[in-house]
Amino acid sequence: MVHTCVVAGCRNRRTPGTTLSFYRFPRDPERKQRWIAAVNREGWVPNDGSRLCSTHFISGKQVKNPRSPDYVPSVFTIAPLSPEMKEPGAFEILDKQEARVEAANALLFLQGQGTPVVAEQSQEEHPEEPQAIVDESTSSSISSDEEEEDDDKSVSDSKKGKYAQSPDAPVNYDDMLKALKKENQSLRESVEKMSLSENSLRNDAEKVKFYTGLPNYFVLETVMWLLAPHMDGMKNVKLSKFQQLLLTLMRLRLDLRNQDLAYRFGVKVGTVIRTVHRMVNIMSSTLVPTAVFWPSRAELRKNLPAALRTSYPDCAVIIDCFTVPFEELVSRGNQQQQQQEVATSYNALKYLIGVAPQGVVTFVSRGVLGNVSDKSLAEGCGFLCKLLPGDVVLANRDLDIGESVAARQAQFKIARGSLLDEAPSEALSVQKHVERVISMVKQRYAMLAGPVESPFTAFCERTSNLSTFDKIVQVACALNNLCISAAPLE
Template sequence: MPGTHCCVRNCFSSTHDYRGKRRDHVLRFFRIPTWKKHEGEHVSDVTRRRRMSWVAAIRRKDITFDRISQSMRVCSLHFHSGKPSYEMLENHPDWKPSLRLGHSDVKKTDEARFQRLVKRRTQHQEQLLLPPQHLEQPPCPAQHPEQAPPLVQHQEQPPCPAQEQAPPSAQQPHQEPAQECALCPYRRDVINSLLEENRKLKEELEEYRMNENFLSGDDNRVKYYTGLPNYLTFQTLLLSLTPYLPQGRLKKLSPFQLVLLTLMRLRLDLPIQHLGRLLRVHRTTASDAFHHTLSVMYSRLSPLVYWPSRESLMASMPHKFVESFGGNAAAIVDCFEVFIEKPSNALARAQTFSQHKHAHTMKYLIVVTPQGVISFISEGWGGHASDKHITEQSGFLDKLMPGDVVLTDRGFDIGESVGMMCAEVKVPPRGRAQLEARDVEEAGATAHLRIHVERMIGVVQNAFKFLRSTVPVNMLLKCEGENVMALDKIVTVCCALTNMCPSVV
């Protein structure tokens, strides 16, 4: 039979009748509360006892603390107010179901008793606000004994009760105001101090909530947490990504928090559990937020890493490159490696072990223009692959045109592969005295130019510490429905974000 049914014994409330037609009533159905184990010790203890109280009130053999079906519901007929109370109000009569339970093992709660308890607590708190010297003084003559002190809004001074209750003759123009009672000044000071304390607490809370005001107007904070140069750049990035972010599934986090969480993960290499704690969400939610936002950033920011036309290169070629190569310098090429965890598969261990780093790595080919802009980034290759093999297989050579000059290291032995498409300039790593005189002269003229790509690699890895850490093996798996690894997305996004920053050249 379709619809929702109440799980309390001898209660036949349901949303639909036996024909499957929805009933026309105002009954509501509520889930049995869960045990919140990850929101602090106090919350955990209260929610655990509340779940136990509900199970004891329902009193069914098939419902235990650890075995409750997701379809179990309790209707509003079993609560005084028609719904459960806030979980922290343990003395509230609706903290657990207590009406029409089908048995007499649970005592029916008394709503009037709860109201008397609230009244006693309120009176006790009001007495704590009074100074000791005023405890024995009578109330203001013009104020009724049972009348509560007036409320103050917007931090204005509260009027004296004697003035509010004064006879009409005292409110006529040119009449002297009524005298304040003995408690009025003290009450006014207490209320103002509480309002000021409340304002300061709200400011402190806003500071730690990491909402839209967290980075507002503070370029140094933006650079530290995101790697971007200023707040305006961050706002531009946020506006371009917001329409594509997964807001429905991850509704606990705003678009600002989704982007901030992802950038903090890349920039500071913070663990997912710590990021979830900062943003007050579960670790699983933080992990989903990171991977979904990363996919959006990869698809939207990948065009920022593009191969420029020869005309645009010529128009903005630095003067030092023009002197050395006549404006034909197209790219500066190098490889960098990212450390990964040791794979469990023997073949994967062999493919990823780097003889240069003596560790398991993923290697990427990076290409930088003479202007200091990243124009190409390859997919990840195992650290065992040679620089020449990656260069030939990555698709980089297809972008070159006849006459282009590429600056490389001596490890890039790609002259035969390039053929007549470009001229390769070799730069020795060290020990120029062992080379021929012609090579020494050529190396000295170009070494200071090729250093730009090494500076760019340093900028990318220093700006985004995630690339300097040891990446988990699960980052090397192909993303669902895509032929790209999560680590490839991260490297591409980091390069695109670097292009959004001022060039180091």
């Protein structure tokens, strides 16, 4: 039998494929009376065929616990009719109409023809199998527990969908199980490919390069191995150590916003900010000293490129300055505070970078306000202390540090001015060398292109004269050194 909900104004009907559940009225007199009162149909008494659909319960189903709010139906979105609108015998007429519709539906389905008759509304046609309806009527007639949910929909649903079978064919559950396992495995593989996990990056060098800037998973794993012992004190139950490193590298590599990373990793924005700052501090103290260092003179001469071996065999470093704009003016100490008025017209951080002739970064200064002269920057960042007597410092433009370099008994040479007439090819090589390295670092880690967000320009540690962004620049240079250099060793 096709049941209809007895609530006034509710037209929910149990038809094949429906997800609704229909409940008998309880036999317990007290509870049954409370259900009748909740239905609120004056003078109406339920019979054995009366049903109440699951939409009138808060959780979508009845609960037998008297303390539960769903012990009695309480969801009635349709307001009851006012006494003025009620007509004598209106509900009796409605019951008769519903009984006729149910009888017609039962007859049509038992004969295996037609579709359910729907009163007062048109429904989309869904042809069903006669066997399913026979099973439904049989299961509903056998059930004797007044509070047991009608389970006929499970019978009909098993005969529909992707694994539907004809009424007379036996169901092969082994084949269905194999198909479901295969589908489950396919879905797992799809989810794994879309996720940002170790397994999804392990055999995909292009994915590693896109998200981290590193050439392959082996290099990424090496960085993780180096940093892992220093991450033990980081309390973060949401993200694993690998995810914390990956999140930070994605922040540097793609310059993604904090909210974007929070959505990707399923954490809060505050967690993203704390993770980035902590990982940058760890990489600054662990990775930078390992990857960015000043090589010995013997190593420099041993691996000097042929383009410079004849002209400048004592070349120790090729230097240049670059700037990164920031969002707002920041205070960088007493010396910069005195120049604050001049700096307001040039909101940028200035860095001195030194590159070995082989193409790896060997020195990077802390950032100062962009209006500071090259000489002041070189003398204040510790670069001159790296030079040895007889070293040659090359640059492709005049940085006004010749006297400072000479004070260390070293030589400062401007490659573009001294080599154009003698060896244009060598001059071009030196001229583009540092620019190419700086360009590689900025392209590999988009965060260095700026503008820098103000939280990164503040000093995070009182004992350090480096801001978080200063550390980010150094970390980016260290990571760049782990990749292929601008001038590979010969």
